[in-house]
Structure formats: C-alpha cells, structure tokens
Amino acid sequence: MYNLLIGGAAGQGVDTMTAIIERILKRSGYYVFTTRDLMSRIRGGHNFSLLRFGNKPITSHSYSLDGIIALNDETLELHKEKLRSDVRSFILGDTKLISDDSRLIKVALVGIAKELGNPVVLGSVALGAVLKLFGEGIENCEDILKLFVKSEYIDVNKKAFQAGYNAVEARFEHLPGAEAQGIDDMALITGSKAVALGAIAAGLKFYSAYPMSPATAIMEYLASKMLECEIVVEQAEDEIAAINMAIGASYAGAVAMTGTSGGGFSLMVEALGLSGMAEIPLVVVNVQRPGPTTGLPTRTEQSDLKFVVSASQGEFPRMVIAVRNQEDSFYQTIRAFHIAEKYQMPVIILSDQYIGDSSATIKAYDVKQFVSAVANSGASDLGCECDDSYLRYRLTENGISPRLFPGNGSCLVTSDSDEHDENGSITESAVVRTQMMDKRMHKLKLIEPDLMEPEFMGAEDFETLLVGWGSTWGPIKEAIEVLNSTGDKRFGALLFGDVFPVPLKKIKELSIRAKQIVNIEQNATGQFGGMLREYAGVEFSSSILKYDGRQISAEEIVSKVQKGEWS
Amino acid sequence: MSIFKTFETAWCPGCGNFAILDCLKKALEELDKDPNEVLIVAGIGQAAKTPQYIGANTFCGLHGRALPPAQAAKIANEKLTVIVNTGDGDSYGEGGNHFIHAIRRNVDITHFVHDNRIYGLTKGQASPTSNEGQVTDIQVKGSHNESFNPVLMAISAGAGFVARGYSGEKEHLVQIMKQAIQFEGYALVDILQPCVSFNKINNYEYYSSRVQKLGEDYDRHNKLGAIAKALEPETSIPIGVIYEQQKKTFHQKNEVLMKGKVLVRDDVNFEMLEKYINELK
Numbered sequence: 001m002y003n004l005l006i007g008g009a010a011g012q013g014v015d016t017m018t019a020i021i022e023r024i025l026k027r028s029g030y031y032v033f034t035t036r037d038l039m040s041r042i043r044g045g046h047n048f049s050l051l052r053f054g055n056k057p058i059t060s061h062s063y064s065l066d067g068i069i070a071l072n073d074e075t076l077e078l079h080k081e082k083l084r085s086d087v088r089s090f091i092l093g094d095t096k097l098i099s100d101d102s103r104l105i106k107v108a109l110v111g112i113a114k115e116l117g118n119p120v121v122l123g124s125v126a127l128g129a130v131l132k133l134f135g136e137g138i139e140n141c142e143d144i145l146k147l148f149v150k151s152e153y154i155d156v157n158k159k160a161f162q163a164g165y166n167a168v169e170a171r172f173e174h175l176p177g178a179e180a181q182g183i184d185d186m187a188l189i190t191g192s193k194a195v196a197l198g199a200i201a202a203g204l205k206f207y208s209a210y211p212m213s214p215a216t217a218i219m220e221y222l223a224s225k226m227l228e229c230e231i232v233v234e235q236a237e238d239e240i241a242a243i244n245m246a247i248g249a250s251y252a253g254a255v256a257m258t259g260t261s262g263g264g265f266s267l268m269v270e271a272l273g274l275s276g277m278a279e280i281p282l283v284v285v286n287v288q289r290p291g292p293t294t295g296l297p298t299r300t301e302q303s304d305l306k307f308v309v310s311a312s313q314g315e316f317p318r319m320v321i322a323v324r325n326q327e328d329s330f331y332q333t334i335r336a337f338h339i340a341e342k343y344q345m346p347v348i349i350l351s352d353q354y355i356g357d358s359s360a361t362i363k364a365y366d367v368k369q370f371v372s373a374v375a376n377s378g379a380s381d382l383g384c385e386c387d388d389s390y391l392r393y394r395l396t397e398n399g400i401s402p403r404l405f406p407g408n409g410s411c412l413v414t415s416d417s418d419e420h421d422e423n424g425s426i427t428e429s430a431v432v433r434t435q436m437m438d439k440r441m442h443k444l445k446l447i448e449p450d451l452m453e454p455e456f457m458g459a460e461d462f463e464t465l466l467v468g469w470g471s472t473w474g475p476i477k478e479a480i481e482v483l484n485s486t487g488d489k490r491f492g493a494l495l496f497g498d499v500f501p502v503p504l505k506k507i508k509e510l511s512i513r514a515k516q517i518v519n520i521e522q523n524a525t526g527q528f529g530g531m532l533r534e535y536a537g538v539e540f541s542s543s544i545l546k547y548d549g550r551q552i553s554a555e556e557i558v559s560k561v562q563k564g565e566w567s
Numbered sequence: 568m569s570i571f572k573t574f575e576t577a578w579c580p581g582c583g584n585f586a587i588l589d590c591l592k593k594a595l596e597e598l599d600k601d602p603n604e605v606l607i608v609a610g611i612g613q614a615a616k617t618p619q620y621i622g623a624n625t626f627c628g629l630h631g632r633a634l635p636p637a638q639a640a641k642i643a644n645e646k647l648t649v650i651v652n653t654g655d656g657d658s659y660g661e662g663g664n665h666f667i668h669a670i671r672r673n674v675d676i677t678h679f680v681h682d683n684r685i686y687g688l689t690k691g692q693a694s695p696t697s698n699e700g701q702v703t704d705i706q707v708k709g710s711h712n713e714s715f716n717p718v719l720m721a722i723s724a725g726a727g728f729v730a731r732g733y734s735g736e737k738e739h740l741v742q743i744m745k746q747a748i749q750f751e752g753y754a755l756v757d758i759l760q761p762c763v764s765f766n767k768i769n770n771y772e773y774y775s776s777r778v779q780k781l782g783e784d785y786d787r788h789n790k791l792g793a794i795a796k797a798l799e800p801e802t803s804i805p806i807g808v809i810y811e812q813q814k815k816t817f818h819q820k821n822e823v824l825m826k827g828k829v830l831v832r833d834d835v836n837f838e839m840l841e842k843y844i845n846e847l848k
Contacts, residue, residue, distance in 0.1 A: 193847075200840060202835070203835045225839070230833070230836070232830065236635070237667070242635075246639065253831035254833070274629055364848060367841050371835065406624035407604050407646055412623060415625065416627045417611070417627055426627075
C-alpha cells in the first residue's frame, strides 16, 4: 500500500489533481482511499489530500507517507516529517522551492507548463511525474482527463503528463494483483455523494436545503442530476424553511429530504418535532463538523449525537442512523427513507466531514433491488374508499395510522402540530392526548425488529473490546487488524451504525465477556459511551476521545491502545 | 350548507375571523373548487385556526412557518389549490423571512393574512402592524416600533398580486379573494380585521370611517402608482387590488416542473441510477 500527500494553498488545484489521480489509480485496479483536509477559505492557507492506494481494501487514512507533492514550500515544511524512513520516499516539487531537503525531487513544473503554453497544467506535469515514481503508467490518463477537463485542453494536459513522466525515474514498483479485483465491479465515491445517490435510489423527488459546509456536496450532486431524475432541488432562505418545505412536500406525497450540518440542524429542531407530531415522514442528514457555534467549518467531529437524539421540545419517536463508510452511506440512506415512510416519523442520518468528503473504492451498488420508499410504504390513495370515515390519525391495531395524500382522492387529509384527535382536529382531552402520545411513542417499540445490531470485528475471544460508531469504523477496523496481527489477538470491536434507538443485544452480550471496554469517539465527552451507560448499563473502563477537528487514524488508535494512553 | 362545512369555533364573538372564514368558503364555492383539491395551510395563532374550521385538506404547522410547507406542497402537486390563512404575527413577525422569499420564489399560492394588528392568541401584545404608540401589557409606554406596511413591502419586493381587504366589507372581500386565488403566482391579501378583545384602537369604527374601495379608474398595473397608494397616510385606507402584474411562476421557471411534472408517488429512475453508478467506476 502506498500513501501520497498532495498539498498547496487553496486555489492551487489540490482538489482537481486529487480527483484526477485517484480516478487514474482506481482505473488501474487499485483500491483507493482519499481524505481531504481543507481550510475554511477560498484562497491561500494550506490544503492537502491524503491518498492511499493498494491491492487490498483500505478503510482509513494514514499519516505515514511514501510521497509528497508539494505545490509550495509550506507543504514541504509541514509534512516532511511524516515521510517514511525509506530510501524511496520522495517529495516532488517545483525547481523554485527553496528547501534543500535531500528527498526533494525538483522538476520544472511551472517551466514545463509554460513551455507547453498553459501554466495551469503544472498539476498534470506533477501527476505524470508522480505516477512514474510509483511505477505506474500514464496510458489511461486521457480517459480520465476527459472527465475533468474541457475537450480543448485535453491535448495540452496529455503532453504535460508525458513531460512529467519523462522528467523522473521510477522508485516504487507497481503493486501486483491489484487488477484482479475487477475494475468494473468497483466504484469510487465520497460519503456525501453516496448519501445523495442513496436518496435517488429511494425515489427522492424534493430536496430543500441551505448551503452549509460540509453538507453542501449533497445538494450539489443532487442539483447535477435533478433534470434527469426529475427532482426539485430548492435552495431555501434558511434552514427553518428548508425543513418545513421538506415536510410540506412529504405531506403532499413527494419523497423528501433536507440536509445540513450542526448549525443548520439547530435551526431545524422545532420542525423535527412537527414531523414527529404530525406523523409526516422526513429524512434529515446532518453532516457533522466541530462545534459549538461556527466551530471549525471544514473539519470533522462526532459531537452532535446527543443533540440530535433529544433535539426539539416534548417527546416523539425518531431514529438516528450513523453512517460508517461510503458504502454504508448509500444503503443506510435508502433504509432511512423506508423507515421514515413505514413508521411516519423523522429519521436522522448522521454523517460527518470525514466520511462525507473522503472518497473510497467500494463494491458498486446493485440498483435492481431498490424501490421507491413512498411506493413501498403502504401510503396510498389508490383503492381507498374515500368517504367521511377516513381519519388521518386513526388509532389502528398495527399502531400506524392510514396515510393518504391530499388531492389524490376525495378523502380530506389533515395534519396538525397541536395535539389532535383521530380526525386531526385540535383537542385537549386527557384521554385522547394519552392515546395519541402512546400511539406515537409506541413506534419506538414497533421499530425494534428493524434495528441493526453493531458490526463485530476482531478476535472472538477478545479481552479488550473497542466500541465506536459512525465514521470511526474505518480507523478502528484497521487498528484491530494491526493490534491482532502481533501477539495473542486480544482485541475485538463493536461498530454501531444505528445509534438511536440503541440496539442492545450485542453490546449487552459482549460487554459481559470483556476485561476492558474502551469507547473511541470524535468528541470531548464520550457521548455514545454515555448513551450505552444509560440504555445498556455498560460501564466503560476508558475512553479515547479526539476533538481537534481531525479524524483519528488507525496508527493513533494502535499507539494509544498499546501504551494505555486513554482517559 | 357549504360543501366546506361548518364547525364550532373557539373565536371570540364579534371576531373578524368569522367574516373572513365565511368569505373564504364563499370564494371557493363561487370558483367551483372541490374540497379535496383545496389545501389550507396555517401557522399558529387565532387566524391560524382557520384550517380547523373548514372542510378541506389542511396543514396546521409551526408558528411563522406556514409559507414554506405551503410552497412545497404546491411544488409537489400543482393540482392543489394552496391557500395560506394565518395572522400578521405569523406572517410578518415570526415568519418575516419566508414572506420575502415566497414573493421572490413566486410559487402559485395565495396568502390571506388576517391582519388584526395585535397578538390575539397570546392576549394582546403588539404585532408588527400595530400602530406606533399603541399601549399593551408589554408595550406599557406604547409600541416604539414603526408599523410595518405589508402592502408596500410586497409590491416593492416584486409580488405580482397585492391586495388589501376588510372583514367588514364581505362581498368586496370575496371578490378580492377570488381574484387572488385565480392569480397565477404568489398573491398576498392583507385583510384588515378588528380584534374585539385585545385591540381597542383598530376597531370597526376605526376602519368603517377610513376604508375606501378603489374605484374603476384606479390603475392596478402601475407599480409606482401602487407604491404611492401603499404609502398614503392612514386617514383613508384604500381597499381592493392595489397591484397586479402577471410574471413567471416557480412552475413556469423550474425546468423539472415546467412540463406539468407531479412529484407525488413517483418511481425510482433505474436507468439513470445505473448510469450514475457507472460514472463512478
């Protein structure tokens, strides 16, 4: 497995270079995992991508580097200590870089690009050189360039690739066996794109949101597909409008979603309760970033969990699904829609910047198995005997009231944020209030068979049990493999996706067997650990908590576990 | 009996809401609307109880948030006749931002603001349209804030249909309501309405001596003239359609909806989904 860092100032093309080379490597048959570390600014500052590729599945990032493309001196100085002590390790930079680091390979990136007549193609010169350094060819660069570059610039970029390729000697070898995975069976996707694509697969027809990093990528992807898929993507005036619009569209019978990050979610909370009270299906995505308030806008954290679990006044049923990786992001989004429709309640998808902005190669989705969430929900106006006996909030044996759509039959469909009777009319009756609360809250029981237990990984006869949720799945998975590869394989891990209601079976069962239990979370208070204490009675021996805005890596977990550096 | 039915209400005797509700039903009947094609949306407040008292599809949402779900329901299914009935606090106070952007978006919905210039549900605090100086239990020295002019605001922000009605002129109000419902695009009717319990200033006498129906000679298509009309001091209050100009609606501008697309119960587009997954390979 190789690990490349591409760094430079905002506006220098780090993102485009990363997108091109990760696709080239993916097409060469490699597994790829790319994280993006961005500063919250449009120009200047320091941005970098970490791109790992190899012939085995990769689930997380690493700071142990084989190569660096330094588009400026700052990149070189900030990251040179992360280079592995391997004679082959390199820093690739322009001849104008001032560093005299012995590992620096200077190529006239700017000079060559100027000679080719277009200074912008210096990135392609660097990519051509770096592919050579890793022992790769540049045969498929033209196909990939077509995806990112206007046709009139393909030729000059091809020449730039070739010039870069000619300028250096190979250092690493092409990793064998990578092609065997079946290139056409694999897809390269970010977590946020996977959420958007999952929504399309669930029959999404209406998406309203207000731009907010790092959730905007979802809206961008949906907007790029809205005409073909006939989805209305509406930028609302604020997050309050965004969620209320999604609820209105859902009430009318369109599969609807809204998405934001923690700050926007804070504005949405009253309407989250409306979805619960009025029993209108709703999917809300929260791509978390570090708070409180504006926090670190382009970085990552898992600190909204306890907030979204309890957000909004009063009590109503909800489900919270934390996506664990890019594949999960797709399937769990589809599942979120189906559960929202089935139980007529809000489902919150918790993602974060790490999953949302990182791309990974995953098994390509099989589209044949999907059906529209609303078509599958039983909500229907067809064949309904529409007369005055229809009651939107009827108390039924199965605990779910019959949901029809307004204007699709002669039945009248009510909806109310006040406590209401079976017809949807305001009531203050103590009896009806209790019946309606019981009906709504009973959904948390009804949903139990649909809950997914956490994924177990590692040694069955573990002594130490690591517990994580959501995006720590990748780093913990890799850490467990490393920890169990030496010594006597004493480590197991439970990775939760469904986090509310908390699935209790496995954690209760395994926590009894563990000598020590450690929760690993990207927040300062061990929020999920607290929830497991509350719902499962599990006491954690220790916690590894990180809240500096950067995702924990497998190396950090391994080091902390081995040294016992935990709180 | 109205096909939109009659219900027992929780309004005070003499409340202007009774007249507005009557006019709404009459306007819908005269337009031959079927209850199942009508959706009445409200936020929270005394006016926002209107959906509780009419036999139609109804959506009683959150305070200040009537416009977003109303617009979205219309976007999802343009066959619905979507009417927002809610108050001045809901529309101009708590929901002020949505008011601006509903005008800009120009979804074909009708917005009837029951403007009693006071907070009725919470028992008598100043609303955005309360007169400057009006004394209440909260504004004990009188409201220091200038009275909000919704008609002026709507015209200047680009609304295509802006009218003012009065609950004490029912037949006149029915005619305005019908035109507003028939107008293609966002239509605002600010309906002056006495609150007999909490507003002792803007009562029936106050309005009866001031309202003036716009005459035949008034040109509702002249924007500057309409703005001048909206700026007139309150010694005489013009009622009627103050401004009207047809403009492209959200549905006519939106590339997905312009061909009559209905978003309800739509299937997954597998062909496209497969294409998108192939793009990732």
